[in-house]
Amino acid sequence: MLKVDFCGIRLKNPTRLASxxxxxxxxxxxxxxxxxxxxxxxxxxxPKEREGHNNPTVIDLxxxxxxxVGLPTPGYKNMEEEMEELKELKKLDVPLIGSVYGTTVGEFVEVAQWLCDHRPSAIELDMSCPNAEWGGSVFAHSAEVAKELVEKVKNVSGKIPVIAKLSPNTHLINEVGIACEEAGADALCAINTLSAMSINIEAKRPVLHFKRGGLSGPALKPVAVRCIYDLFEHVSIPIIGxxxxxxxxxxxxxxxAGATVVGVGSAVRYEGIELFGKICDEMKKWIKQNGYTNVKQLVGIAHENG
Ligand SMILES: Cc1cc2nc3c(=O)[nH]c(=O)nc-3n(C[C@H](O)[C@H](O)[C@H](O)COP(=O)(O)O)c2cc1C
Structure with missing residues (x-):
């Protein structure tokens, strides 16, 4: 009932842990x-070892x-041990999606090439992080830049599907999505976090050390639904909502709204990893109660009645 096919990868249910x-x-x-x-x-x-931003880096609103958080990373050259361990995931029969970022298109390609050598089920391009000092989401704010990035990564990714992760911090999300599809992206992810800020009114300064941050969790949901809905009308590749x-x-x-797969991130911090089972049980119940037999029947149906 919950099985889905995503870019030729079989998923036992449509949930995925977000990056x-x-x-x-x-x-x-x-x-x-x-x-x-x-x-x-x-x-x-x-591309290189990086500590990320100073604390506080995550706050509950x-x-x-x-x-x-500022994209802390050991850098791909220091990741070999982790990648050996990750091979265990193949035994569990759960697809592993790798995720890469760079500060330039060239760096994205360098890290993507390394990652593809480790044969993940798919790779996702984090081209939309709003919290990096080089403007991490700029790759997803312009159709031209997004196209160049996806095209160059596709040149080195071989048969491994490439997912372009889009930003809600631009009014051009549809244009960027179309450009990614034209450049050969196998899927889109909508959306990364929304640029936001919180101020401590007693201290009279922004709460986060980096000042601005990315908003995730329940407040983001209606924005995500709108982006998925709009993209579904503009592209034919699958969307991770x-x-x-x-x-x-x-x-x-x-x-x-049009997603084939659903990413879950912040809620796991609150509710723990049991949340995935709970979401699947609730989905099954809804599907049965509403006279459907298969999760695939639901993809995009809000467009028929809109
Ligand atoms: C603490 C934190 C760290 C994140 N780090 C990454 C990351 O490294 N790469 C990425 O593509 N997205 C990252 N994200 C964004 C999530 O993958 C996800 O797209 C976003 O939080 C929206 O989903 P959610 O509301 O279910 O959390 C991060 C989000 C949070 C809250």
Whole structure:
């Protein structure tokens, strides 16, 4: 009932662990895979060792999370041990999605090439992180830049599907999505975090050390639904819907907007890895109660009645 095909990869259910949440060590990814996620995503790997931003880097807001972790990474050259461990995931039959970033198109290509040599099920381009000092999301703010990035990564990725992770911090998300598809992207992810800020009014200064951060969790969900809905009308490649999913009902909403797969990130921090099983049970219940037999029947159906 929940099985989906995503870029030729078979998922036992449409949920995936979003990048950057529990995806730092092989062991934590294996735990999430065992807990029932349909696929898991690694924390984004960058070109060189980098510590990320100073604390505070993650704060809880009433409506979600605000983070400016700043893409800490051991750098791909120091990742060999982790990659050996990650081979265990293949035994678990849960697809592993690798994630890469760079500060230039050339760096993206360099890290993507290394990652593809380790044969993940797919790679995702974190071209939309709003919390990096080089303007990490600029790769997803211009159709031309996004096209160049995807084209160059596709030149080195061989048969491994490439997912372009899009930014809500631009009014050009549809144009960027179309450009990625034209450049050969196999799928899109909508969306990364929304640029945001919180101020401590007693201290009279921004709470995060980096000042601005990315908003995730429940507050992001309606923005994600709108982006998925719009993209579905402009592209034919599959979409990973992501941003604020906390329940089976949220996941169904993403599917109806046009997602094939649903990413879950911040909610795992609050509810633990059991959340994946819970989301799947709720989805099954909804599907049965509403007279459907298969999750695939739901993809994009909100467009028929809109
Ligand atoms: C603490 C934290 C770290 C993140 N790190 C990454 C990352 O390394 N790469 C990436 O592509 N997205 C990263 N994200 C974004 C998430 O993958 C996800 O797209 C976003 O949080 C929206 O989903 P959610 O509301 O379910 O968390 C991070 C998010 C958070 C909260």
């Amino acid at each position: 950057g949440i529990l995806g730092v060590t092989a062991q934590s990814l294996i735990r999430v895979a065992r807990s029932g996620a349909g696929a898991v995503t690694m924390k984004s790997v960058g 009433e409506c979600g999370l605000l983070n400016a 992501e941003g604020g999913c906390t329940s089976g009902r949220d996941a169904i909403e993403f599917l109806q």
